[in-house]
Amino acid sequence: MNLNVNIQENNNETVVFLDGEVDVYTASILKEKLNPLAEGTNQSIVVDLAKVNYIDSTGLGVFIGVLKAVDKKGSNLKISGANPRVKRLFEITGLNEVMDVEEDQRKEV
Amino acid sequence: MNLNVNIQENNNETVVFLDGEVDVYTASILKEKLNPLAEGTNQSIVVDLAKVNYIDSTGLGVFIGVLKAVDKKGSNLKISGANPRVKRLFEITGLNEVMDVEEDQRKEV
Amino acid sequence: MAQTSDLIDLKMPAKPEYVGVVRLTISGIANRIGYSYDDIEDIKIAVAEACTNVVSHAYDETVQDPVMTITCGVFEDKLEITVADHGGDIDVNSFKKGKGPVKMDRPIEELKEGGLGLFLIETLMDKVEIYGDSGVMIVMTKFLQRGEVGQNDNGISTQHPKQ
Amino acid sequence: MAQTSDLIDLKMPAKPEYVGVVRLTISGIANRIGYSYDDIEDIKIAVAEACTNVVSHAYDETVQDPVMTITCGVFEDKLEITVADHGGDIDVNSFKKGKGPVKMDRPIEELKEGGLGLFLIETLMDKVEIYGDSGVMIVMTKFLQRGEVGQNDNGISTQHPKQ
Ligand SMILES: Nc1ncnc2c1ncn2[C@@H]1O[C@H](COP(=O)(O)OP(=O)(O)O)[C@@H](O)[C@H]1O
Ligand SMILES: Nc1ncnc2c1ncn2[C@@H]1O[C@H](COP(=O)(O)OP(=O)(O)O)[C@@H](O)[C@H]1O
Numbered sequence: 001m002n003l004n005v006n007i008q009e010n011n012n013e014t015v016v017f018l019d020g021e022v023d024v025y026t027a028s029i030l031k032e033k034l035n036p037l038a039e040g041t042n043q044s045i046v047v048d049l050a051k052v053n054y055i056d057s058t059g060l061g062v063f064i065g066v067l068k069a070v071d072k073k074g075s076n077l078k079i080s081g082a083n084p085r086v087k088r089l090f091e092i093t094g095l096n097e098v099m100d101v102e103e104d105q106r107k108e109v
Numbered sequence: 110m111n112l113n114v115n116i117q118e119n120n121n122e123t124v125v126f127l128d129g130e131v132d133v134y135t136a137s138i139l140k141e142k143l144n145p146l147a148e149g150t151n152q153s154i155v156v157d158l159a160k161v162n163y164i165d166s167t168g169l170g171v172f173i174g175v176l177k178a179v180d181k182k183g184s185n186l187k188i189s190g191a192n193p194r195v196k197r198l199f200e201i202t203g204l205n206e207v208m209d210v211e212e213d214q215r216k217e218v
Numbered sequence: 219m220a221q222t223s224d225l226i227d228l229k230m231p232a233k234p235e236y237v238g239v240v241r242l243t244i245s246g247i248a249n250r251i252g253y254s255y256d257d258i259e260d261i262k263i264a265v266a267e268a269c270t271n272v273v274s275h276a277y278d279e280t281v282q283d284p285v286m287t288i289t290c291g292v293f294e295d296k297l298e299i300t301v302a303d304h305g306g307d308i309d310v311n312s313f314k315k316g317k318g319p320v321k322m323d324r325p326i327e328e329l330k331e332g333g334l335g336l337f338l339i340e341t342l343m344d345k346v347e348i349y350g351d352s353g354v355m356i357v358m359t360k361f362l363q364r365g366e367v368g369q370n371d372n373g374i375s376t377q378h379p380k381q
Numbered sequence: 382m383a384q385t386s387d388l389i390d391l392k393m394p395a396k397p398e399y400v401g402v403v404r405l406t407i408s409g410i411a412n413r414i415g416y417s418y419d420d421i422e423d424i425k426i427a428v429a430e431a432c433t434n435v436v437s438h439a440y441d442e443t444v445q446d447p448v449m450t451i452t453c454g455v456f457e458d459k460l461e462i463t464v465a466d467h468g469g470d471i472d473v474n475s476f477k478k479g480k481g482p483v484k485m486d487r488p489i490e491e492l493k494e495g496g497l498g499l500f501l502i503e504t505l506m507d508k509v510e511i512y513g514d515s516g517v518m519i520v521m522t523k524f525l526q527r528g529e530v531g532q533n534d535n536g537i538s539t540q541h542p543k544q
Contacts, residue, residue: 001238001412023241024270025234054241056263057334058270064320064331071326085259092341093334094319098326110249110401132404133433134397163404165426166497167433173483173494180489194422201504202497203482207489226399227392228406236389239409243391246402 022059038069050081131168147178159190268301276305431464439468
C-alpha cells in the first residue's frame with residue numbers, strides 16, 4: 001500500500017522507477033518527487049511503472065500535471081513498463097492518446 | 110485466503126502439500142482430506158507446510174485431531190517445511206513437544 | 219457461499235491513508251465470492267475512486283471527524299457496494315459536467331488533472347447510482363458471471379474464466 | 382500519521398468465510414501505522430482467533446443473522462482492537478479453564494483439539510481484557526515500538542526495526 005520512488009539520472013534522460021501503489025495517499029509523495037524534475041528545460045523524463053500494481057485517477061492526474069509542466073518547458077514525458085492492467089487505465093481514460101505510453105513487452109495474460 | 114491440498118502417495122509415505130491459509134474457513138477442507146489418510150494402519154503421513162503463510166489455532170487443532178487418530182492406528186505424523194512464523198506457533202502452543210515438527214532449513218529472517 | 223445476501227459495514231476516517239485499507243477489505247470480499255482477478259481489480263479501483271472523492275471533496279476543513287462508510291451487499295449474483303459521506307446537502311447533477319475521458323483534440327495545456335474518478339467508476343462497474351442528501355451516496359454494482367461470458371455491456375471488462 | 386486517535390468500525394456476518402476478510406483489513410491498518418512484519422502477523426492471528434470464537438461459539442443455530450463487530454482504535458503508540466458479538470449473557474470466567482499450551486506429560490489420546498485460541502490471543506497481544514454482557518467483548522492491545530526495543534514483556538515478539 002506504499003510507494004517507493006527511485007530516480008536515476010543519465011545524460012539527458014531521467015528515469016523514475018516507481019514501486020508500489022499510486023493512490024490518493026501516495027500521490028503527494030510522487031508529486032513532490034516529480035515536480036522538481038519537470039522544472040528543467042529540454043529534459044527527457046521516463047516514468048517506469050513495471051513495479052506498479054495499482055493506480056487510479058489520482059495517479060493518472062499526477063501524470064497529467066507533469067505532462068502539462070514538461071510540455072511548457074519543451075521537455076518530454078514517457079510512461080514505460082506498465083503492466084496490462086495499469087496500461088488499460090491509460091487507454092480507458094484516453095490518456096495514451098496525449099501521452100507517450102510505451103508498448104509493453106509482456107503478453108496479456 | 111484459500112487452501113489447496115495436494116496429496117502424493119509413495120510406497121508407505123503419504124505427503125500432503127498445503128498451499129495457502131489454514132483458518133476456520135479452510136480447516137474443514139483440510140479435515141476432509143486428512144481424515145481418510147488417518148484411517149490406514151502403520152502409515153507415515155507428512156504434512157508439508159512450505160507454502161502455508163498463515164495458520165491459527167483452528168489449523169493446529171486439525172493437526173492435533175489427526176495426531177490422535179494416527180496414533181491409535183500405529184501410524185506416524187510429521188510436519189515439515191513450516192516457515193519460521195508458522196513453526197513459532199507450534200512452539201508457543203507446545204505442539205512441537207508432542208508432534209514431530211521438522212527443523213527448517215531456511216534461516217530466520 | 220450459498221446465502222443470498224450478506225451485509226458488510228465499514229466505517230473509517232475520511233483520510234487518504236485509509237483508502238488502501240478499504241481496497242484490501244473489498245478485494246478480500248470479492249475474492250471470497252469468486253470474482254476473477256480482473257473483476258476484483260475493477261471493483262477495487264471503483265471503490266477507491268468513490269472513497270477518494272469523499273476524502274477530497276466531501277468535507278471542509280472545519281469538520282472534526284470526517285467519516286466515510288462503505289457498505290457491501292453480497293448477493294448470489296452480484297456485489298453491491300455503497301460509499302457514503304455526511305458532507306451535507308449537495309446537487310449531484312453538477313457532478314456530471316465534464317465527466318469523461320481525456321479530450322485529445324485540445325492542446326495539452328488545457329488538459330484537466332481531475333474529473334476522471336466518476337468516469338472510471340461508471341466504466342468499471344456494471345451499474346452506478348448517485349444520490350445526494352445529507353452527503354453523497356454512490357451505489358455501485360458488479361455482477362458475478364459464474365463461468366459465463368457476456369452480461370457486461372460496457373465492453374471493457376475482459377471475460378476470464380472465474381476461479 | 383500524526384493524529385492521536387482514529388476509529389475504524391467493521392461489521393460482518395459471523396461466518397467462517399469472513400474471518401479472512403477481517404485479517405486483511407486489520408493487516409492493512411497495522412501496515413499503515415508502521416508495525417513490523419512480525420507484529421502484524423501477531424495482530425492478525427489474535428484478531429482471527431477472537432473472530433473464530435464468535436463464529437464457533439457465540440450464536441446457536443437459531444440466530445438469523447449472526448454478526449461480529451470489530452472496532453479498531455488507532456493511537457499514537459498502540460492499536461486497540463475490540464471484537465464483540467451479541468450472543469447473549471455469558472460468564473467469561475469459565476473461559477479461563479484449561480487455557481494454556483498443550484500439556485506434554487499427558488498421553489496423546491488425552492490431547493484436546495481446542496482451547497488454544499484465548500491462550501494465543503493473550504500470548505501474542507500486549508494487553509487483553511474480556512467482558513461478557515450481552516455477548517463476549519474482547520479488547521486487545523498491541524503497543525507500537527517506533528524503532529525501540531523492549532516494552533514487550535511476553536518475550537515472544539521479535540524486535541525488528543519498523544519500516
Ligand atoms: N463525495 C463527494 N462529495 C462532494 N463532491 C463530490 C463527491 N464526489 C464527487 N464530487 C464532485 O464531483 C466532481 C467530479 O468527481 P471525479 O469525477 O471523481 O473527479 P475529481 O475528483 O478528480 O474532481 C468532483 O470534482 C466534486 O466536485
Ligand atoms: N465469543 C464467544 N462466545 C461464547 N463463548 C466463547 C466465546 N469465545 C470463547 N468462548 C468460550 O471459551 C472457550 C475457549 O476458547 P478458545 O481458547 O478460543 O478455544 P476453542 O475455541 O478452541 O474452544 C470456548 O470453548 C468457548 O466455550
